[in-house]
Amino acid sequence: MNRTTIDLWVGVFVTLGIAALVFLALKVGNLNGAQLVQPYPLTAKFDNIGGLKARAPIKSAGVVVGRIDSIKLDPENFQAVVAMRIDSRYSFPRDTYATINTSGLLGEQYIGLEPGGDTDVLKSGDVIKKTQSAVVLEKLISQFMFSKAAETPAAAPAAPAK
Template sequence: MPQILKDHLVEALTGLAVIAVAAWFLAFALDRTGSTGTSSYELAARFPNAAGISVGSDVRVSGMKVGSVTAQRLDPATYQAVVTLSVDSAVKLPLDSSAAITSEGLLGGSFIALVPGGDPDMLAAGDEITDTQGATDLMGLIGSVINRSGAEEPAKAEPAGAAE
């Protein structure tokens, strides 16, 4: 056996280097995606319009990622989007917290922004955030501004002698 290792030392070291790089890459990827096994709890929120949100979308508090969207479904009774959020267990949210779907800009992606309230009692796993605001249709707003830009009639000029 030692003779085989001596004969194939370069191959063995190359294999070891490949395994070390793969382990480093896996640790790096888990750290960057937030999948490091931290404990979390789930909350639900109902939105009238959940455009731009999908499973994996960020959940943020004060611009900091504290969780992600884990599920979506349509409530057949109210026709609202019911979104399940996984929130880091280190983040305790008051009962009167609110959730809004917002975007990073005109070309950016959408995320759910949580705004903590002031209630002394905290949301627990399985609770629902009742104060929600759905996604704003940016393209519809831009279109309405463009369409209204020429809709107003210009002010009519008074005849020259009418002001006297």
């Protein structure tokens, strides 16, 4: 095996390897699309965040506009403080509503931003005041069951009479 053949094959090999890495980065990992442009921080306080996790997306009208940076518990009023970073291409009115939604029945949870009508916009470091907690399925079920249980005493005497 002479020198030039080896050089050629190694060149082909390294090129293929780098091409594969680029493919993984761009096509599989979507490196260019997922990146936020000069993101600015915002925080929001929720009574209950349910299963929300750091790095979950923040969507407005279904479009990803940011990501969650960190989630902490406020030791004073026991609310969850969610720090997020929003793409600087988008700015939201001050009375924007932040809700915790679930994509699909079993999908991941994300924060949805519903813009209000205020002419002032949220600036870097601002706090979103209007928030709505996550819907906890167990609470819903127990509410439903308790309300059903409250109804039954009225219905129960009727049943044996038949």
